[in-house]
């Protein structure tokens with residue numbers, strides 16, 4: 001028997017009704033194996049966030065099927081869905097979504113506290129993810145006392161502490177300079193390699209994208225093409241730039257000296 005895919009999307013369509021009807025996604029088919037690190041790229045308005053929102057159950061597909069770890073979240077009742085989202089999904093946002101009144105440590109363990117775990121268990125999980133993200137030294141700081149890169153590492157620690165089946169990230173380096181982006185992407189790469197965490201990440205930034213193992217390009221709500229990384233990240237970076245310029249991305253905004 002095949003192992004269950006972390007994500008399986010079949011015939012997914014999304015139409016936003018309204019004064020002007022927008023067809024945001026058309027017949028998307030997508031399989032992501034457990035342990036993959038997949039990027040999604042495409043021009044502004046191509047449907048990247050919509051796709052992520054269908055997977056994360058933030059919004060509902062017009063038709064089609066979504067399975068996360070073998071479970072179709074759209075068949076669950078409200079209570080089961082809340083449980084599913086807590087257990088199976090991890091979220092990372094462009095603007096971090098941390099609570100300013102809490103410390104770094106408190107932010108990270110927040111998703112655990114909903115399940116009333118033992119304190120010792122919580123503490124050991126906290127230490128483990130903090131070490132993985134290299135933020136052990138800042139655990140007692142407030143989120144306004146740390147850098148943007150450290151904030152995103154805190155948010156990543158919060159996303160992985162529950163060991164979700166898949167982590168969804170929409171522009172996780174969108175608010176960061178290139179050095180912090182690199183730190184964040186290296187951390188995600190490290191988590192993927194060492195913990196086998198499945199990652200699905202939307203980005204405009206070819207440098208960030210070059211840390212993924214596979215990149216799916218969408219255009220006008222349809223899958224356009226996909227490319228695989230292989231061994232060399234620099235070569236992959238160039239391949240991403242070439243693919244973006246072919247499919248009409250934003251490669252003109254880039255300088256090629258950032259690798």
Ligand SMILES: Nc1ncnc2c1ncn2[C@@H]1O[C@H](COP(=O)(O)OP(=O)(O)OP(=O)(O)O)[C@@H](O)[C@H]1O
Nearest residue numbers: 016022023024042043044045046047048049050051
């Ligand atoms: N809530 C909504 N209601 C109506 N139309 C929407 C809604 N959300 C997105 N759209 C439309 O759906 C299409 C896809 O939008 P989406 O946000 O998925 O694009 P994106 O690829 O994430 O773009 P960006 O790179 O700018 O973030 C766009 O035409 C957008 O205007």
Ligand SMILES: [Mg+2]
Nearest residue numbers: 048049050170
């Ligand atoms: Mg978007």
